[in-house]
Amino acid sequence: MTPLLPDIDSLSLKEQIAQMMVVRASGYLFNHQIQYPAWEPRADVLQFWLQELGVGGVILLGGSAGELALRTHQLQSWSKIPLLLAADIEEGVGQRFSGATWFPPPLALAAIAQQHPHQAEQYAVQMGATTAQEARAIGLNWVLAPVVDVNNNPNNPVINVRAWGETPEIVSRLATAFIQGAQRHPVLTAAKHFPGHGDTAVDSHLELPVLDHSLERLYQIEIPPFKAAIVAGVDAVMSAHLQIPALDADYPATLSHRILTQELRQKMGFEGLIVTDALVMGAIANQYGANQAAVLAVEAGVDILMMPLDPPGAIDAVVAAVDAGRIAPERIRASVERIWKAKQKVASPTFATDTSHAWETLPPAIEAHSITTQLAQPDATNTVSEILQNSMQIRCPSSSWLNPSDKQNAHRNLIIVDDVLGCDFLTTQAPAIAIPQSFGYPLQRVDRHTPEILQKPDSTDHRLTLLQLFIRGNPFRGSAGLTQTAKDWFQYLLKTDQLHALVIYGNPYILEEFLATLPSPIPYVFTYGQMPAAQTIALKALFEQQLKV
Numbered sequence: 001m002t003p004l005l006p007d008i009d010s011l012s013l014k015e016q017i018a019q020m021m022v023v024r025a026s027g028y029l030f031n032h033q034i035q036y037p038a039w040e041p042r043a044d045v046l047q048f049w050l051q052e053l054g055v056g057g058v059i060l061l062g063g064s065a066g067e068l069a070l071r072t073h074q075l076q077s078w079s080k081i082p083l084l085l086a087a088d089i090e091e092g093v094g095q096r097f098s099g100a101t102w103f104p105p106p107l108a109l110a111a112i113a114q115q116h117p118h119q120a121e122q123y124a125v126q127m128g129a130t131t132a133q134e135a136r137a138i139g140l141n142w143v144l145a146p147v148v149d150v151n152n153n154p155n156n157p158v159i160n161v162r163a164w165g166e167t168p169e170i171v172s173r174l175a176t177a178f179i180q181g182a183q184r185h186p187v188l189t190a191a192k193h194f195p196g197h198g199d200t201a202v203d204s205h206l207e208l209p210v211l212d213h214s215l216e217r218l219y220q221i222e223i224p225p226f227k228a229a230i231v232a233g234v235d236a237v238m239s240a241h242l243q244i245p246a247l248d249a250d251y252p253a254t255l256s257h258r259i260l261t262q263e264l265r266q267k268m269g270f271e272g273l274i275v276t277d278a279l280v281m282g283a284i285a286n287q288y289g290a291n292q293a294a295v296l297a298v299e300a301g302v303d304i305l306m307m308p309l310d311p312p313g314a315i316d317a318v319v320a321a322v323d324a325g326r327i328a329p330e331r332i333r334a335s336v337e338r339i340w341k342a343k344q345k346v347a348s349p350t351f352a353t354d355t356s357h358a359w360e361t362l363p364p365a366i367e368a369h370s371i372t373t374q375l376a377q378p379d380a381t382n383t384v385s386e387i388l389q390n391s392m393q394i395r396c397p398s399s400s401w402l403n404p405s406d407k408q409n410a411h412r413n414l415i416i417v418d419d420v421l422g423c424d425f426l427t428t429q430a431p432a433i434a435i436p437q438s439f440g441y442p443l444q445r446v447d448r449h450t451p452e453i454l455q456k457p458d459s460t461d462h463r464l465t466l467l468q469l470f471i472r473g474n475p476f477r478g479s480a481g482l483t484q485t486a487k488d489w490f491q492y493l494l495k496t497d498q499l500h501a502l503v504i505y506g507n508p509y510i511l512e513e514f515l516a517t518l519p520s521p522i523p524y525v526f527t528y529g530q531m532p533a534a535q536t537i538a539l540k541a542l543f544e545q546q547l548k549v
Contacts, residue, residue: 004082004343004344004347005081005082005340005343005344006081008333008336008337008340011054011336013319013322013329013332014053014054014315014316014319015053015054016332016333016336017315017318017319017322017332018053018054018055018056018315019054019055019056019081019336019339020056020298020302020303020304020305020318020332020335020336020339021055021056021057021304021305021308021311021314021315022055022056022057022058022059022084022086022275022304022305022306022307023041023046023049023055023057023058023059023307023308023311024036024039024040024058024059024060024061024278024280024307025040025041025046025058025059025060025075026040026060026061026062026063027060027061027062027063027067027068027071027096027097028062028063028067028071029063029067029070029071029074030043031043033062033063035062036061039280039307040061046058046075046078047078049311049312050075050078050079050083051078051079051080053311053312053315054079054080054081055079055311056081056083056084056304056339057083057084057085057086057142057304058075058083058084058085058086059086059087059088059144059306059307060072060085060086060087060096060140061087061088061096062096062097063097063098064097064098064099065093065094065097065098065099065100065134065138065371065375066099066138066371067097068097068138068139068140069137069138069139069371071139072085072138072139072140073139076139081343082343082347084141084142084188084304084339084342084343084346085139085140085141085142086140086141086142086143086144086188087135087140087142087143087144088144088145089131089135089140089143089144089145090105090106090144090145090146090147090162091103091104091105091106092127092130092131092134092380093131093134093135093138093140093375094134094376094531097138098424099371099375099376100134100138100375100376101130101131101134101375101376101377101380101381101384102384102531102533103127103130103131103383103384103387104384104387104388104391104527104528104529104534105161105162105472105506105528105529106124106146106147106161106162106163106164106165106174106178107151107160107161107162107163107164107165107508107528108161108387108388108391108528108529109123109124109127109164109174109387109391110163110164110165110166110170110171110174111391111508111528112387112390112391113165113170113173113174116390117170117173119390120174121173121174121177122177123383123386123387124164124174124175124177124178124181125177125178125180125181126181126379126380126383127178127181127383128146128177128178128179128180128181128182128183128184128189129181129182129184129185130181130379130380130383131143131145131181131182132181132182132183132184132185132187132189133184133185133374134374134375134376134380135185135187136185136186136187137370137371137374137375138371138375140187141186141187141188141346142187142188142190142236142346143182143187143188143189143190144190144192144238145178145182145189145190145192146164146174146175146178146179146189146191146192146229147159147162147163147164147175147192147193148164148171148172148175148191148192148225148226148228148229149162149163149171149192149193149196149197149198149222149225149240150163150165150166150167150168150171150196150198150199150221150222150225151163151165151166151198152166152167152198152199152221153198153199153200153201154509154512155201155509156197156198156199156200156201157201157202157203158197158200158203159197159198159200160472160507161472161506161507161508161528163198164178164225168220168221168222168224168225169224171225172224172225172227172228172229173228175191175225175228175229175232176228176229176231176232179191179229179232179233179234180232183233186345186346186347187346188235188236188273188342188345188346189234189235189236190234190235190236190237190238190273190275191225191226191229191230191234191236191237191238192237192238192239192240192277193238193239193240193241193242193277194226194237194238194239194240194253194259194260194264195218195222195223195226195240195244195247195253195259195263195264196211196218196221196222196223196225196226196240197209197240197242198222199211199213199221199222200242206281206282206283207282207283207286208241208242208243208252208282208283208284208286208287209241209242209243209283210242210243210244210245211242211243211244212245212246213244213246214246215246215247218244218246218247223268226264226268227268230268230269230270230272234272235272235273235342235345236272236273236274236275236304236342237264237270237272237273237274237275238275238276238277238306239253239254239259239260239274239275239276239277239297239302240252240253240254240277241253241254241277241281241283241284242283244259247259247263251296251300252283252284254276254277254279254284254293254297254300254302255284255288255293255296255297255299255300256300257299257300257301259300260274260300260301260302261300261301264301265301271338272338272342273303273304273338273339273342274301274302274303274304275302275303275304275305275306276297276302276304276305276306277306278306278307279293279294279297279305279306279307279308279309279314280307280308280309285309290308290309290310290313290314291310291313291314291316291317292317293308293309294308294314294317294318295317295318295321295326295327298318298321298327298331298332298335299321299326299327302335303335303338303339304335304339318332381533384533385533385537388527388528388529388533388534388537388538389537391527391528392525392526392527392528392537392538392541393511393524393525393526393527394523394524394525394526394538394541394542395520395523395524395525396523396541396542396544409463409464410462410463410464411439411440411441411442411463411464411465411466411500412441412442412444412463412464412465412466412498413432413433413436413437413441413442413443413444413465413466413468414444414445414446414465414466414467414468414489414493415432415433415443415444415445415446415468415470416445416446416447416467416468416469416470416471416483416485416486416489417445417446417447417469417470417471418447418448418470418471418483419447419448419449420445420447420449421449423470425470425530425531425532425535426445426470430532430535431532431535431536431539432468432470432503432505432535432539435535435536435539435540435543436466436539439543441466446485446489447485448483448485450485462496462498463498464498464500465493465498465499465500466500466501466502466503467489467490467493467499467501467502467503468502468503468504468505469486469502469503469504469505469506469510470505470506470530471483471486471504471505471506471507471510472505472506472507472530490514494517494518494519499522500522501522501523501524501525501542502514502518502522502523502524502525503524503525503526503527503538503539503542504524504525504526504527505527505528505529505530505534505535505538506528506529506530508526508528511524511526523542525538525539525541525542526538
């Protein structure tokens with residue numbers, strides 16, 4: 001049988017370096033559907049990168065799971081060498097691609113682990129296995145998870161609920177369980193963000209955080225989960241865009257030979273892929289030129305450059321660095337050998353034939369029936385429900401907090417989000433809207449784009465208000481905390497005795513802020529999830545007695 005991949009020596013230096021690039025692309029099939037044109041190239045450009053330059057992989061975002069099955073097939077058909085196809089699916093395939101299973105964020109399992117550690121580990125195994133199986137079903141072969149950062153800073157704007165816990169012990173146990181579950185299927189995993197992004201208060205999507213901890217502290221808190229992931233057989237480790245003076249006073253971790261080669265590769269003995277976090281993020285892009293960052297990352301020991309700002313320019317810059325003697329050709333070959341090993345691991349057996357184009361042996365595009373029998377199956381959705389139920393917090397002082405006299409009053413369902421237009425989980429039929437509406441709570445939505453005059457509470461307005469807050473750390477938001485708008489509304493509703501009930505979706509640290517001033521008679525529900533399943537479970541718990549009537 002002829003090997004799946006060509007002999008490395010048959011590739012030119014430029015082709016070898018192109019294999020080290022993973023570019024961003026839209027999960028949608030058509031150019032007019034592209035949502036982030038600065039990062040997602042048009043089809044003709046992407047096809048050129050894959051077909052002519054020989055770029056080695058693609059990271060995808062957007063679209064339905066069914067559409068992505070067609071998209072991944074299309075991308076593989078454009079490439080002469082099988083691609084690594086990745087996605088940030090830390091909470092399951094449904095987090096990014098509608099129709100598939102969307103799990104609660106990992107921090108929900110940490111909450112369960114406080115009382116039931118074995119159960120939490122079993123959930124993490126199921127989460128890893130389901131994510132890997134569904135990823136593979138739609139053509140993805142690289143799950144960019146788990147996050148193994150220890151989230152011991154409540155104000156962390158970028159990690160937050162993405163972490164598996166607040167201590168290295170619980171993060172190690174749950175992240176390892178996730179990896180073990182994922183290993184049931186032929187996909188790659190990635191532990192991120194080395195050497196630890198959990199104790200930062202700055203969003204590296206916007207600027208460069210500085211982690212001013214001693215080596216002793218790093219080895220005690222930040223590093224252990226990465227060691228555990230390596231022992232568990234994680235395939236890749238993703239770098240963090242942050243400055244750690246105790247390890248390297250000059251360069252951020254992504255560009256640091258001291259951190260990636262000496263610490264991770266040599267001291268910790270990691271033999272898998274070292275991959276950068278997205279190079280378009282502000283922490284790197286704002287300070288280093290697009291092409292210079294690529295060269296520095298390869299010098300640091302990186303095997304894969306994730307989302308370079310200018311892929312052709314990055315390839316040419318690394319070629320020039322090799323030609324100038326700045327980077328040894330052997331350094332490039334070593335990375336390509338690791339990439340080849342990873343691609344062989346996730347290769348479909350149908351690829352292993354003598355062919356000059358990967359598309360010549362691609363399996364036929366997945367049929368709709370096949371998709372529906374492989375995604376969001378009952379076992380997976382039941383696990384989602386169990387995690388949501390077992391991690392939810394609720395206080396309902398009376399068996400029926402909706403008194404008959406309340407029906408004579410005006411009501412309001414006030415939903416506050418960061419960006420209404422960016423909320424795929426808040427359609428007009430979303431449970432957060434439909435369930436309160438069935439109890440006479442008309443909708444009012446507020447976000448950071450709402451004109452100030454409309455945000456200000458009307459002193460003449462008096463309505464019993466169900467306040468629902470959707471808030472968690474999100475990339476480029478810069479904060480995982482309460483917006484001033486949310487604070488103002490909460491205080492106003494309390495002061496005017498209009499707050500009827502409170503539901504918080506996402507960030508558990510926000511709940512702690514509210515409980516300090518929330519009167520005990522007012523019921524509340526907290527859930528880690530924001531998806532429709534979380535909304536349904538939270539609101540059914542709140543309206544339980546009324547729903548039985």
